[in-house]
Amino acid sequence: MPVETLDDGRKRIRAPLSDEDVGQLKAGDVVLVSGVMYAARDAAHKRLIEMLDAGEELPFDPTGQIVYYVGPTPERPGHVIGSAGPTTASRMDKYTPAMLDLGLKGIIGKGGRGPVVRDALKEHTAVYMAALGGGGALAALQIRSQKVIAFGELGPEAIREMEVEDLPVWVVNDCEGADFYSKAVAPWRKNDLLPEEFRLPAQA
Amino acid sequence: MGEVREVDAAEITRAVRDLCIEINYTIPEDMVAAVKRAREKEESPVGRQILDLLIRNQDLAAQGEYPYCQDTGSTVVFIDVGQDVHITGADLEDAINEGVGQGYTEGYLRGSIVGDPVFERKNTGNNTPAFIHTRVVPGDQITLKVDAKGGGSENKGRHAMLKPSDGLEGVKSFVLRTVAEAGPDACPPGIIGVGVGGNFEYCAMLAKRALVRKVGQPNPDPRIAELEADLFEKCNALGIGPQSLGGTQTVLAVHVETMATHIASLPVAVNIECHAHRTGTKVI
Helix, strand or coil: CCEEECCCCCEEEECCCCHHHHHCCCCCCEEEEEEEEEECCHHHHHHHHHHHHCCCCCCCCCCCCEEECCCCCCCCCCCCCCCCCCCEHHHHCCCHHHHHHCCCCEEEEECCCCHHHHHHHHHHCCEEEEECCCCHHHHHCCEEEEEEEECHHHHHHCEEEEEEEEEEEEEEECCCCCEHHHHHHHHHCCHHHCCHHHCCCCCC | CCCCEEEEHHHHHHHHHHHHHHHHHCCCHHHHHHHHHHHHHCCCHHHHHHHHHHHHHHHHHHCCCCCCCCCCCEEEEEEEEECCEEEECCCHHHHHHHHHHHHHHHCCCCCCCECCCCCCCCECCCCCCCEEEEEEECCCCEEEEEEEECHHHHCCCEEEEECHHHHHHHHHHHHHHHHHHHHHHHCCCEEEEEEEEECHHHHHHHHHHHHCCCCCCCCCCHHHHHHHHHHHHHHHHCCCCHHHCCCCCCEEEEEEEEEEECCCCEEEEEEEECCCCEEEEEEC
């Protein structure tokens, strides 16, 4: 089953994901990612889009899949991978709508996304999730296997097929347009201590 | 003037190599303590969970198998060379870069530097070149301070040439806006390095140097210390919290450094360091 709800309310997902699967993931949900995902960051995305523009076949089929924005450290002998936490997602904003066009259903990174990506997630029924930024050592423990499948010359920016087990992430932008960061921060803002330009409307 | 002391460049290489490896696995004690303090003060349950995870990440990295973060940083090297030192055997910058290359290769650290910014963007493979800041100081010692600076938080830094009439309130507003706009992208909670004054380039350098001060140590000038305390309170009042999931602990410290400036100018620079604060010092 691609989406499984655990007793504690967390959800476990496994690609490939359908529109119905994605529809079950709501902003703020804690999700454990298992199964296959594809590691790709800045330089790999640039190349993927160039390949698309040239009408070439991509090194993996994004349909229903999850992409993880990560550039790991080199693995030590006997280890599957080095540290492998997420990188800032907004740098991929330029490339994301084209990837969603191809059927990509899940993205994992860290940080906020721009309005174009948030709209594209809605339009294509896809979801953006954040992993623990700066938690690279912990993330490494959840990765069971990895192999470079394209652009090996890019080193840490090569495309990797990874198998993970229960990598914890938060749903930031769901397919209905909700943004968890803005929702999460507002109740904690102390308007009385801040100049006017930083005050947020009081919570309903 | 003392006697000239000869220092073999190989000693510098070794010190840089060792520092690169040490700091990427072992977060310094002052930062560990700052994260623990934040854990005690954080009011948001989710924020506390995040800080617990960061403490676990520190502990795991300190075992020496996995670097604290996969972004093992650009290598920023502050080197103060005593004017009575004569370096032999190699050029100073070559010796430093040799140490960076050895450290990143032997320490299984990620090469995160591309050789040019807009053409090939080809990874140099061993994280060289370092960003080196050299000062000549009195004495016959060499002090090396290395900071492995994460790119995500670095990207959220800002620099502005304010008007003198913007004054202290203008400076505060600029710092707060930078922290607010960085939001989740800079992996909060972190350290906010602020430079005020100087000229265009000195101001940025003040902000960078502010990051490597002992975490939370106030500026010795009481007026600046007061500014730091005020900015600390206001940054945390933004409610961004750990990982921007909401909370009371958005920054672990605000460090401000100031300098004389031109009668027409009020430069301000903000450099953000995430919780992956990897810095260390060696004296030769």
